[in-house]
Amino acid sequence: MVMSTPRFASFSAAIFALLGQLGDVLKARGTPVHSVRAYIFGGCAVHLYAASRVSSDLDVDLLTAVVPRRDLHAAKAQVGYVLVQSDAEDAPDLLEFDLTYNATLGPLHEDFESRATELERLEGSPLVVFLPAREDLALTKLGRLSEADVADILTLMDFPGASWDFLLKLTQDVEQYHVGRPGDLLSKLGYVRKYHAGLS
Secondary structure, three states, rough: OOOOOEOOOOHHHHHHHHHHHHHHHHOOOOOOOOEEEEEEEEEHHHHHOOOOOOOOOOEEEOOOOOHHHHHHHHHHHHHOOOEEEOOOOOOEEEEEEOOOOOHHHOOOOOOOHHHOOOEEOHHHHHHHEEOOOOHHHHHHHOOOOOHHHHHHHHHHHOOOOOHHHHHHHEEEEEEEHOOOOOHHHHHHHHHHHHHHHOOO
């Protein structure tokens, strides 16, 4: 059964509404309270930091020791979508879960969970929602490094407290076990830093 599709004026509200619907589906499936950690990635994560862009899909990595991954995937598919309509004159935009997203396919530091910020822990919900640190999110953007990824990295790293040196350290660590050409991530980070310096 697909959930209803409410409309939200705020993109942030739509993100949390979709996660709330996922929590409801997991609860209906008997998932224990606060047993699933949901980490937000991609454009939605950048939006939660900077409100600088929107996305049509929500990249979420679900981590748990008690629910099989296939059941988590089925629950995501069951949720459906929500609509975002910031202006009554505009056509609504659709926000849904990216069913193909898998955080392990991109560059991600093995300790990212320890730096993530808890955003939501609703009473009775199986979900606890987290936002990875800016540097961890920026690192995930180095894999594909499209124009949008470069813009996202610059947005994340221009925040007070964000550290290019720490991002470099994380990138050096991940280079040791990331699948891909040796030195590729460091080369991409070097490109982004030179681009950033040219904009300053």
